[in-house]
Amino acid sequence: VDVQGKHALWDHIKAQQAQGKTFIISTNDMAEADYLCDRLLIIDRGTAVVTDTPENLKAALGRDIVTLRTTPIITDPLKLFAGLGVETADTPEPDLLRLELRHAEQIVGELVNRVAQAHQLESVRIARPTLDDVFLHHTGRALRE
Structure with missing residues (x-):
C-alpha cells in the first residue's frame, strides 16, 4: 500500500x-x-x-532520550552528568551523544550548563519512548x- x-x-x-x-x-x-x-x-x-x-x-519505560550534538566530543558523559540520573550514554555518531534518563525536561537546563563549560552545544533534542x-x-x- x-x-x-x-x-x-x-x-x-x-x-x-x-x-x-x-x-x-x-x-x-x-x-x-x-x-x-x-x-x-x-x-x-x-x-x-x-x-x-x-x-x-x-x-512504563519511563525513560526519555536526549541527544546532544557537541564539539568537541564528550568523552566521559556519565562522569560529566553524574548525579543527574543518566541511565545510559552512547555515541551512535562521532559527534552525537545519546542519553537515556527519566524526566529529561526537568534537568535539560543542567545538562546544557554542564556541556557549555567545556563544549560547544550544536543541538539538543528530547524524545519520549516510542512503541519501537x-x-x-x-x-x-x-x-x-
Whole structure:
C-alpha cells in the first residue's frame, strides 16, 4: 500500500472505530499500531509478551532520550552528568551523544550548563519512548538482530 492509500485506510478504520466498531490489526509497523490501536499485544516468537494501551506501554519505560550534538566530543558523559540520573550514554555518531534518563525536561537546563563549560552545544533534542522502544525493551532484541 502506498502512503496515500495507507492513510486513507487508517482514516477509514478510525472512522469505523468512532462508530463503535472493533478491529483486530496485525502489524509490525509500530507507528501504525500507535495510531490505530486502543490496546496492544506484543507477540515475540509466538509468545505473548505484554499487553496494555500504547500510552501506558510507553510511559512504563519511563525513560526519555536526549541527544546532544557537541564539539568537541564528550568523552566521559556519565562522569560529566553524574548525579543527574543518566541511565545510559552512547555515541551512535562521532559527534552525537545519546542519553537515556527519566524526566529529561526537568534537568535539560543542567545538562546544557554542564556541556557549555567545556563544549560547544550544536543541538539538543528530547524524545519520549516510542512503541519501537517498547518492542525492543520487552523482546530483549536489538535492532541488528
